[in-house]
Amino acid sequence: MRRVPEFKSDKEAEEFLETDLSDPDFSQFQPVKFAIGHKTAQISLHVPEPLLDAVELRAKARGISNERYIRELMERDVARTSSGSIQADPVSACEQVRELPAEGRGRAR
Known part of the structure; x- marks a missing residue:
């Protein structure tokens, strides 16, 4: 071959x-994962500089942007089974989170 x-x-x-x-x-x-869906929300985080440095190193090692790396971390965490209530792919998990009452989402919308 x-x-x-x-x-x-x-x-x-x-x-x-x-x-x-x-x-x-x-x-x-x-396998490669493609970013699916429109990104319409924006966040701003204040983090310790050593943490940001570590994120930048990990993202660079993977050949992706810091933002993409952080988004992947968030997607993976949200997609994990959370006491049996939320699982599946990130898009499905996000849909499930939207169906929760505002107090179950960590912030009011």
Whole structure:
């Protein structure tokens, strides 16, 4: 099996897709999550500088922005089972949270 190369341009990728794809080793690929849904709310956080430094390092190591890294952390936490009441993917979990009374959401809306 041949390894799938890294592409430097869309043209290279297109040319590769035009070749025989019966023997490449696709096991090198890893799942990717795409940001789905419009981001209409904005927050501002005051955090200790060492915490922000650590977040920046982790985000940089993953090749993503600080904001995306923090959003992923939030999505993962919200999607986790919370005493059996909230689980599933982040979008579904957010919908479930919206259905909670305002006092159950941590702030009034």
